[in-house]
Amino acid sequence: MRFRIMLSATGIRLKTKGGEQQGGFVTTRFVDANSEELAKKIAIKLVADDDKIIATAGENDLRSSRAAIEIEKVVFFRTHLR
Numbered sequence: 001m002r003f004r005i006m007l008s009a010t011g012i013r014l015k016t017k018g019g020e021q022q023g024g025f026v027t028t029r030f031v032d033a034n035s036e037e038l039a040k041k042i043a044i045k046l047v048a049d050d051d052k053i054i055a056t057a058g059e060n061d062l063r064s065s066r067a068a069i070e071i072e073k074v075v076f077f078r079t080h081l082r
Contacts, residue, residue: 005043006073
């Protein structure tokens with residue numbers, strides 16, 4: 001099954017041209033999984049392991065207790081193969 005997972009992250013120190021500031025972001029991941037719960041777990045791991053996000057937020061900050069990655073929306077896609 002294919003899912004579209006919208007996630008938000010808050011409580012992250014983001015690197016900016018002027019230094020750092022507290023912030024967050026919203027992102028979407030497309031996941032193939034056998035259940036919605038597994039799709040959510042995979043999507044969170046994908047975001048936490050994303051090199052571009054880590055470069056902006058910093059690995060330690062993204063995985064710290066201050067950071068919160070939450071599921072905003074889950075959409076199930078039915079696919080038809082021919």
